[in-house]
Amino acid sequence: MVQSKNWTPELEGLRGFASLWVLLGHICLLTQCRIPLLYDPGLGVDLFILLSGYLMAKNYQDRQEKEPWHSVNTWRMFWLRRFFRIAPLYYLLLIFALVFGGWFGEMRTIIASAWPTTATLASRYADHSLMNVASHLTFVFGFIPDYSYRTVLPDWSIGLEMQYYLLFPFIMLIIMRFGFAISSVMLMLFCLAARWLLPDYFDAFPMPSMILIKLPFFIAGMLISQAIRHQKIYYLALALLAPVIAWQMRIAENHLRLIVECLLIISMTGLLWKPEKNTRFSQLAHYPRYLLTRPISLFLGDVSYSVYLLHLMIVIPVIGLLVHATAFSHLPSPVRFLVVSGICLPVTYLIAFFLYHRVEKPGIALGKRVISREPVQPQSLMP
Template identity: 55%
Template sequence: MQPAKKWSQELEGLRGLASLWVVLGHICVLTSFHFPILSDPAIGVDLFILLSGYLMAKNYVERKEKEPWTSSATFKKFWLRRFFRIAPLYYVLLILAIVFGSYFGEARDVIGHFYSETQTNSSRYSDSSFLNVFTHVTFIFGFLPSYSFNTVLPDWSIGLEMQFYFLFPFIMLAVMKLGFVRACFAVIVLCALAKYLTPNYFAAFPMPSMILIKLHLFIAGMFIAEAIRRMSMWYVFFAVIAALASIGIYMQNDVRASHILAQVGMILMMATILWPRKAGSNTENTLRFPRWLLTNKLSVYMGDVSYSVYLLHLLIVIPVVAFLLSNTNFAEFSAVTRFIFASAIILPITYGIATLLYKYIEKPGIKLGKNVIARSETKNNRPVVID
């Protein structure tokens, strides 16, 4: 069965939802406002991970005829696309995070002074050592517990994403040899085995920045893509099983049931929203409104700028909340009022700057990547002239 080569705008809405979830989650945390699910930004990151696994599998399968999975050129194109999608904006904001790290650390201490439950080791923000910079520029920091959570940026997940991109073509080679289900579950078993053999290494990470801790969730996203391509609910079931592997693989022993349930809920939501329906059917009519919520102009815009919003937001949230606490009677407000007031200031600033970053850094970076790939293809296809 040939996959339908159609871009689903719902994906943009889901990415926009994921980034907004993370921003609001961090505002909840830093204003000491506790609201079920929303105040856990890690769940928003998990939605990003599921979407990444889905998109990589979907696009890789759709390009199979033009870009054979066994070709080294396919590996190169894939890695170049992903690098230029992620790296340009990341490097720009990494410079700001390193240069102004002490400022962000002081702002974070202010927040910790008012809300001790949010206190963190703010000295990690001001680490401008060669090793910290080098490991972040090369994206290897995600493998090193001491550097994996060592800037003001939420870049632990960026390193995680780059690790997934590196492994993904090899996973697809395994799919060719073993079949989709066997290959994917074999990867999950290897992750669980690694956790069993090196428990101290897994436990040393302050955030799940090392790929083996979260690879099963990327795999769950891949299963969703295959479920929709094959129109098979079995693959949705496999995606749920993959998510449940969090119980055995995640670095903490006390994995919250609410987090696992949220992952399962997001898998079922994605499958429901993205599943092809016959026009005019009852199911199509039932999903019309939620699909509209994800495909209207505002949702698509939020999806476009979602990466910029995600990477930027803590550079806005932390200083704004610290300023409000230091210079106003913000701390005396009720928790819900603090959350609403801070959000009303932070969201317009974040989305405004993110729009500029998307236009002037993200899009040119993507274009540069396409040009690099095109030049490489031209060079490789150049006829050899024999004198």
């Protein structure tokens, strides 16, 4: 990951544990091992979203003097950075997901034969239609309910992320016009209003891949950045509106998720807050910061994107083959979880390590070279 001069290593550790949460959460789901919180990998995705909102707002403000918000060139450079961060690895794994989609669907059917509650429409993995391929190559699939959840990759959140990147410069223009607090509340309320004005459209999504469903959490991450930048709890309080708005939107939300999402926002803010030295708060924050900045945590952060995109292509075949060839489904659920974790974690992280160095980093470097050739004169759309 490209690091800014104010980069904090805790963020990489958080990213690493968020991806591990999603990986283990999917193992829990597909082996029917109901470990509290871990059984909901969507919470790990929410943590990713908070981190994304935080980093985009922080880096955009850090670069404001060199890259003015109202400049078209700033927008172009921002979009190019994000495209080359996301697209190279995504396109590579998308090819594998489409080519071997039928086999992944068969494995998914075998898993469902053991645990019917895990069943999904297996044919969605093998959709080679022009519309499905084109919508994924252009990242517009997240807007289209029928194609938003159509490969073995957990790419519904990738489409969501790209929608956020598309909107982000315009969100910052709104913030420049109305201020951070008012703009954030207005945007979250707009999402809530859209939910009730377009209920059929929102309900049609099998996963929350459309930006208005999750935009409040991206904004919450941005508010965390503002709270830390200005050392004001006020912005943290506004960030806590996001889970409440999500709960009111009634899309895969319940009271437990509401509480956990609030705790994620508070914990992330406390972790990144810069307290005075030798205070009780600084002592409390020392231990999680120490954990998140260990070499293993930073490694998990480095490969987190590869792990996130890749892991289902490892987990689903491993479980499917175990169910098909052994008495795996009759084992106690904790044993099933441990067996699959013991096989999938080393394989996933080994491949992810290779992809990080051979695909992600070269992709980022290519993006830098493209950006370096961009014109430097700002082209403003504002007087």
